[in-house]
Amino acid sequence: MTLSSVNLGYAAQSMASWGAYNKKLTSQTKAELDKLAIPYSQDITEAQAKSLIAAYKKTQETKKNAKEDNTNGKSDLLQRAKDLAQKLGIKIDENADFQAILTKIEEIINQKALENKDNINVLEQLKSLNFELNSIQAQATGSMSYSNVNQTLMESLEMLSKYNKTFL
Numbered sequence: 549m550t551l552s553s554v555n556l557g558y559a560a561q562s563m564a565s566w567g568a569y570n571k572k573l574t575s576q577t578k579a580e581l582d583k584l585a586i587p588y589s590q591d592i593t594e595a596q597a598k599s600l601i602a603a604y605k606k607t608q609e610t611k612k613n614a615k616e617d618n619t620n621g622k623s624d625l626l627q628r629a630k631d632l633a634q635k636l637g638i639k640i641d642e643n644a645d646f647q648a649i650l651t652k653i654e655e656i657i658n659q660k661a662l663e664n665k666d667n668i669n670v671l672e673q674l675k676s677l678n679f680e681l682n683s684i685q686a687q688a689t690g691s692m693s694y695s696n697v698n699q700t701l702m703e704s705l706e707m708l709s710k711y712n713k714t715f716l
Contacts, residue, residue: 572593573592581600588714600710600714603710606703610703625646626649628684632684633653
């Protein structure tokens with residue numbers, strides 16, 4: 549191998565690299581954009597396309613994590629409801645529906661409150677258990693946390709911004 553062939557090989561590699569990042573898209577990047585269903589124009593550079601792909605993947609990962617957090621939160625709430633039912637002496641089937649458990653807990657708390665309306669100590673305990681029930685119900689209503697929603701929204705806006713910069 550001569551010095552000129554090394555220089556020629558290096559120059560060809562440099563030009564290919566420069567062309568890939570400053571001119572047209574490579575077929576591999578086009579295929580990835582198509583696979584991910586990311587819209588693009590023929591004017592887009594390789595660097596812009598890579599940026600769009602990275603933003604899209606980051607957004608998808610955030611959405612996936614938010615769903616996992618939501619699922620974990622629901623299973624935690626189900627366990628908390630079962631624990632609360634156990635405190636009240638309610639026997640719950642393993643396959644019991646979450647809403648059915650909450651309804652049964654509420655019925656038992658109301659029943660015990662009527663039975664013990666003159667016993668302040670029992671009423672205080674029932675008040676505490678009712679507060680815990682209300683907490684579980686409130687979390688079940690809005691089980692996806694604000695921070696996950698906010699993070700997903702911000703990353704979606706970031707991706708939209710990059711898309712707009714690329715095509716507008």
